[in-house]
Amino acid sequence: MGTRTLPFRKRLCPVSRQHQVIMTWCLKMARRELMQAAGNLLLYSGKYTCLLRLAEHKLHNPLQRRFFCIHVQLIEKQPKENCNLVNRLENMGVDVCMARKRQPGVLKKMITHEKGLTDFLQDKGANKNLVASVISRYPRSITRTHEHLEKKWEIWHGILKSDSEVLKVLERSPESFFRSSNIANLEKNVEFLSSVGLTSKQLARLMVKAPRTFANRMELNQQMVDYLNDLHVGLGGENTTEFVKQIITKNMFLLSQSITRVKANIEFLQTALKLSNRELLLLLQGYGADLLDLCHDYVKLNFRNIKFQLLALGCTDEQVIHFVFRYPPLLYLSPNTFSDKIDCILKSGIHIQQILDKPRVLDVGINTLTTRISRLQDIGYNFQKDGIGLLEFSKTRFEAKFKKLL
DNA sequence: TATACCGGGCTCTGCCATCCCG
DNA sequence: CGGGATGGCAGAGCCCGGTATA
Numbered sequence: 001m002g003t004r005t006l007p008f009r010k011r012l013c014p015v016s017r018q019h020q021v022i023m024t025w026c027l028k029m030a031r032r033e034l035m036q037a038a039g040n041l042l043l044y045s046g047k048y049t050c051l052l053r054l055a056e057h058k059l060h061n062p063l064q065r066r067f068f069c070i071h072v073q074l075i076e077k078q079p080k081e082n083c084n085l086v087n088r089l090e091n092m093g094v095d096v097c098m099a100r101k102r103q104p105g106v107l108k109k110m111i112t113h114e115k116g117l118t119d120f121l122q123d124k125g126a127n128k129n130l131v132a133s134v135i136s137r138y139p140r141s142i143t144r145t146h147e148h149l150e151k152k153w154e155i156w157h158g159i160l161k162s163d164s165e166v167l168k169v170l171e172r173s174p175e176s177f178f179r180s181s182n183i184a185n186l187e188k189n190v191e192f193l194s195s196v197g198l199t200s201k202q203l204a205r206l207m208v209k210a211p212r213t214f215a216n217r218m219e220l221n222q223q224m225v226d227y228l229n230d231l232h233v234g235l236g237g238e239n240t241t242e243f244v245k246q247i248i249t250k251n252m253f254l255l256s257q258s259i260t261r262v263k264a265n266i267e268f269l270q271t272a273l274k275l276s277n278r279e280l281l282l283l284l285q286g287y288g289a290d291l292l293d294l295c296h297d298y299v300k301l302n303f304r305n306i307k308f309q310l311l312a313l314g315c316t317d318e319q320v321i322h323f324v325f326r327y328p329p330l331l332y333l334s335p336n337t338f339s340d341k342i343d344c345i346l347k348s349g350i351h352i353q354q355i356l357d358k359p360r361v362l363d364v365g366i367n368t369l370t371t372r373i374s375r376l377q378d379i380g381y382n383f384q385k386d387g388i389g390l391l392e393f394s395k396t397r398f399e400a401k402f403k404k405l406l
Numbered sequence: 407t408a409t410a411c412c413g414g415g416c417t418c419t420g421c422c423a424t425c426c427c428g
Numbered sequence: 429c430g431g432g433a434t435g436g437c438a439g440a441g442c443c444c445g446g447t448a449t450a
Contacts, residue, residue, distance in 0.1 A: 105431045258436050334440045365442050394444045
């Protein structure tokens with residue numbers, strides 16, 4: 001029997017399917033009354049429980065009854081979607097399929113505040129499409145009360161200074177705005193982040209760039225700050241408060257990353273680049289901060305790739321380390337991008353040593369590199385003699401220089 | 407005056423897993 | 429046990445221009 005019940009269990013999800021299953025089963029039972037009851041069941045799905053009970057009474061075989069009861073219980077345990085709510089959301093233009101996929105539980109709720117949310121957001125300048133998009137992407141937004149919205153908006157507005165700015169961030173990341181219902185925690189976060197030394201302008205930037213930071217529990221943000229504090233003290237740095245503030249303002253995404261990731265990246269940088277404590281601190285206060293939120297595996301992968309390719313081109317370990325140390329953002333480059341750029345540059349007769357001396361040329365996009373190299377070659381520019389510095393110029397500077405070379 | 411050096415701008419949400427509470 | 433709250437993860441560069449310096 002256990003082997004027979006399993007497929008039924010698996011298929012018991014959507015209501016219509018449940019009814020189908022019962023119907024199929026009823027057919028198997030070949031009992032007219034039961035089939036009739038099951039037919040009613042499809043017509044009056046809202047009252048299906050009592051109909052099922054009615055059907056149950058028609059079964060006299062204890063085994064059949066028991067089997068039937070198990071399925072009834074399974075169906076009863078699954079709360080149904082609130083059809084009225086689903087209809088209302090559909091009328092509002094909400095992508096209900098998307099909402100169902102993201103937070104199915106919300107569609108089953110009897111009390112929601114979609115009307116209040118719509119009024120509230122429209123009052124702040126949102127149009128219907130924006131509201132529908134927000135609900136589609138973060139359905140739980142409709143469970144927030146007017147009072148909650150008012151309070152949260154007030155705090156966000158206090159930081160971003162205008163409704164349109166709050167709306168812009170909310171539109172970009174509804175989850176950041178709506179995910180937590182804990183207003184006290186939000187207040188604690190603002191207080192904590194200010195106490196770290198962030199100015200109101202920096203706080204606003206943080207909210208625009210990494211709004212999730214404000215939805216974190218304050219303790220989580222504190223843990224990251226504590227970690228950075230300990231790290232700095234452990235590395236023998238002075239003025240720890242300034243260091244922490246500097247790192248956070250350099251990389252606003254840091255507070256929305258896990259400590260594990262940040263820690264792994266820092267440890268990797270120190271080991272891979274064979275850095276002393278002092279060098280590590282310098283790196284972190286410079287370009288290194290940018291890298292800390294990168295997925296750790298990619299940092300490792302990209303470093304291994306850079307090393308592999310440069311060694312193959314005859315560079316030494318020391319040269320590789322020095323190269324990355326001078327310009328750590330190179331670790332952003334995926335293996336393909338890195339090798340494409342190196343190939344493109346070397347193909348034009350530029351020596352690898354010239355790249356080692358000017359790591360920032362790899363900062364330039366592959367298309368820009370290709371176009372510039374070919375334009376310069378066309379006018380007989382000698383990279384070996386005249387250098388590759390102009391490859392990394394800004395557009396205006398490059399064009400000005402190019403004109404003069406003609 | 408031209409180039410080197412360097413900091414900073416842009417941007418990073420949407421999904422899944424897990425915990426915890428009612 | 430369901431669902432809300434929260435944590436954590438993947439993703440994979442390019443460009444500009446101010447100031448110092450040769």
